[in-house]
Amino acid sequence: MIPFAVRRLAAAVATAWVASLLAFFMFWTVPNVDPSYFLGGERHGTDFTRAQAREKWGLDDPLPTQYVRLMGDILSGDLKCFYGCASLREAFVEALPVTVSLVAGAGFIAVGLGVWLALICVRHRGRWPDRAITALASAAYSVPSIVLAALLWAFVATKWQLLPAEGYVRLTDNPYEWARHLILPWTAAALPFAGAYVQVVRASLLSAVDEDWVRTARAKGLPERKVIRRHVLRNGLIPPVNIWGLDFSHAFGGFALYVEVIFGLPGVGLLTADTVGNFDLPPIVALAVYLAIVVVFTSALVDIAVAWLDPRIRRARPSS
Amino acid sequence: MGPWALAFRRLRHDRAALVFGSLSLLILLALLAAPLYASEVAHTTPVENHLSDRIVIDGRPTYVLSLDGFPIGPTWEGSYFLGADENGRDLMVRLLYGARASLAVGAGAVLLSLLLAVPLALVAGFRRGRTDAVISRLFDLLWSFPALLTGVLLSTSLTLHGVDVGPFQIGSGSKLIPILVIGLVYVPYIARPLRGQVLALREQPFVDAARASGMRPAAVMASELVPHLWTTLLVLSTLLLVNAVALEVALSFLGAGINPPEPSLGTLIDSGLDRKDIIFSPHLLLAPCIALVLIILALSGLAEGLRRALDPHRTLADFQVHGR
Numbered sequence: 001m002i003p004f005a006v007r008r009l010a011a012a013v014a015t016a017w018v019a020s021l022l023a024f025f026m027f028w029t030v031p032n033v034d035p036s037y038f039l040g041g042e043r044h045g046t047d048f049t050r051a052q053a054r055e056k057w058g059l060d061d062p063l064p065t066q067y068v069r070l071m072g073d074i075l076s077g078d079l080k081c082f083y084g085c086a087s088l089r090e091a092f093v094e095a096l097p098v099t100v101s102l103v104a105g106a107g108f109i110a111v112g113l114g115v116w117l118a119l120i121c122v123r124h125r126g127r128w129p130d131r132a133i134t135a136l137a138s139a140a141y142s143v144p145s146i147v148l149a150a151l152l153w154a155f156v157a158t159k160w161q162l163l164p165a166e167g168y169v170r171l172t173d174n175p176y177e178w179a180r181h182l183i184l185p186w187t188a189a190a191l192p193f194a195g196a197y198v199q200v201v202r203a204s205l206l207s208a209v210d211e212d213w214v215r216t217a218r219a220k221g222l223p224e225r226k227v228i229r230r231h232v233l234r235n236g237l238i239p240p241v242n243i244w245g246l247d248f249s250h251a252f253g254g255f256a257l258y259v260e261v262i263f264g265l266p267g268v269g270l271l272t273a274d275t276v277g278n279f280d281l282p283p284i285v286a287l288a289v290y291l292a293i294v295v296v297f298t299s300a301l302v303d304i305a306v307a308w309l310d311p312r313i314r315r316a317r318p319s320s
Numbered sequence: 321m322g323p324w325a326l327a328f329r330r331l332r333h334d335r336a337a338l339v340f341g342s343l344s345l346l347i348l349l350a351l352l353a354a355p356l357y358a359s360e361v362a363h364t365t366p367v368e369n370h371l372s373d374r375i376v377i378d379g380r381p382t383y384v385l386s387l388d389g390f391p392i393g394p395t396w397e398g399s400y401f402l403g404a405d406e407n408g409r410d411l412m413v414r415l416l417y418g419a420r421a422s423l424a425v426g427a428g429a430v431l432l433s434l435l436l437a438v439p440l441a442l443v444a445g446f447r448r449g450r451t452d453a454v455i456s457r458l459f460d461l462l463w464s465f466p467a468l469l470t471g472v473l474l475s476t477s478l479t480l481h482g483v484d485v486g487p488f489q490i491g492s493g494s495k496l497i498p499i500l501v502i503g504l505v506y507v508p509y510i511a512r513p514l515r516g517q518v519l520a521l522r523e524q525p526f527v528d529a530a531r532a533s534g535m536r537p538a539a540v541m542a543s544e545l546v547p548h549l550w551t552t553l554l555v556l557s558t559l560l561l562v563n564a565v566a567l568e569v570a571l572s573f574l575g576a577g578i579n580p581p582e583p584s585l586g587t588l589i590d591s592g593l594d595r596k597d598i599i600f601s602p603h604l605l606l607a608p609c610i611a612l613v614l615i616i617l618a619l620s621g622l623a624e625g626l627r628r629a630l631d632p633h634r635t636l637a638d639f640q641v642h643g644r
Contacts, residue, residue, distance in 0.1 A: 027477040142568050142617040147609045154598040253469025276476045288473050
């Protein structure tokens with residue numbers, strides 16, 4: 001277990017490093033960057049002001065020097081924006097718990113709902129509850145969470161004012177208000193995923209139902225409830241767990257962005273949207289690096305958790 | 321009976337696939353006819369403002385924008401069928417053009433993904449070894465980052481400065497930027513399952529035979545492997561199209577896709593999310609939301625139908641694109 005975790009974390013560090021390199025090349029060198037045009041003043045400035053800007057920002061230094069300097073600034077939290085910005089690292093650290101609340105809650109709802117409904121499907125396989133739930137699940141999967149979030153915000157929160165339309169309250173300050181502010185974002189983010197998970201888990205459980213050991217369990221007289229819990233669920237949940245892990249780490253840079261924008265949740269998604277709207281390159285690189293770290297380490301932690309649950313994975317080589 | 325004929329027969333007996341297929345076709349025709357609708361029925365363009373126009377409803381002249389600035393709701397008639405927006409623009413026309421732009425970007429992105437992914441997957445799966453390791457690491461890396469985030473960051477930095485890499489020059493604000501961004505981001509989603517298939521195919525006797533008869537690797541790939549991949553490609557690209565459209569909508573919503581005033585479903589949803597619009601003109605939000613759900617429902621129903629028809633053994637059943 002420990003060697004697997006160490007290997008997986010080492011792979012995560014390597015991935016984060018490569019991601020920082022890629023972020024540097026993609027956002028700093030490839031896109032025709034000559035920031036001196038923007039920094040030189042009005043109408044691209046004069047040759048003199050541009051030369052001054054190049055000097056000040058060190059844009060003529062060799063790329064490795066620029067890379068080291070930029071990453072040093074980003075990681076030390078002492079980022080120098082072209083147009084001036086507050087400390088992005090502190091803002092990011094402050095925003096992270098909001099997004100973690102959103103993503104974890106939505107993930108919990110999506111997985112819980114998905115497994116629960118899939119179990120009902122499996123228990124009544126081929127009969128009407130199965131068919132109704134499967135149809136409902138694919139319908140839920142077809143409503144993108146951006147539409148769901150927009151409609152819930154517009155009607156439930158703004159028009160009928162049943163729940164708060166924006167803002168966030170810390171869990172430690174007031175758990176009830178925390179949940180009230182997050183119910184709609186959770187619903188919007190979770191439902192499409194729940195729809196997808198019902199189908200994935202159902203298919204996986206159905207293939208587990210036909211295994212020999214399940215037949216043996218039934219033959220030895222185990223009640224159906226126990227058969228499903230002990231023999232079907234434990235094996236049938238292994239493939240979906242990997243999908244959940246990927247979705248969970250992706251959520252930080254996926255639905256979190258627009259759900260937080262729509263509901264005005266001050267998380268990393270809103271921070272990203274705001275930063276990107278300012279059209280300033282250094283903070284874009286910085287956010288790419290911060291979010292890469294979050295995504296890469298979340299998926300590493302999820303993998304380690306999965307390996308802890310399923311010993312067979314521990315022996316396999318970890319993939320990136 | 322060939323495999324295509326069999327697949328066609330399965331498709332013909334699949335009622336759900338037929339319904340969603342015809343719905344997709346209907347939507348496609350409507351979107352193709354958008355300019356015709358704009359000029360012949362609505363007599364306007366998607367970006368033309370009508371701040372002080374009057375139209376006749378029930379024999380009475382009515383301002384498109386009321387004196388308080390509220391746009392009229394759906395008239396269910398030729399002009400302003402779905403009502404107007406805050407600039408007096410015809411919402412139906414904007415919706416048709418917006419959906420057209422979203423779908424065009426999605427389709428272009430899928431095409432680009434295919435163009436990049438197929439050769440990479442063929443080379444990786446066929447040559448194996450070090451080539452495969454390098455290419456697969458690259459896929460894994462791109463795969464491990466959320467598509468939307470990569471898209472937003474990439475699109476912003478490209479929009480900021482345009483693209484100027486060798487022969488490729490794209491101005492900022494071009495529709496090619498979202499196509500490029502989405503196309504790049506989705507490469508591993510096609511290439512990974514494809515590489516797996518190539519790995520399995522290359523062990524088949526007919527590939528050995530082709531190589532033993534002295535065919536060069538490129539020729540083996542083109543004439544022996546590719547014909548076996550058509551069904552996979554068709555299924556994968558329709559599934560991916562749904563997600564590419566959804567991603568375009570999210571990108572445009574966040575201001576990193578198609579730029580206003582040109583409509584896209586994402587910018588339409590964004591402009592419908594105005595506090596005063598929700599109370600007085602909910603059609604501005606409802607129309608693009610319903611249109612997007614219809615498009616996604618139709619396309620994913622068609623994609624699932626194609627999967628059932630072309631992939632009866634469910635080898636592609638695990639394929640799922642994340643980040644909707």
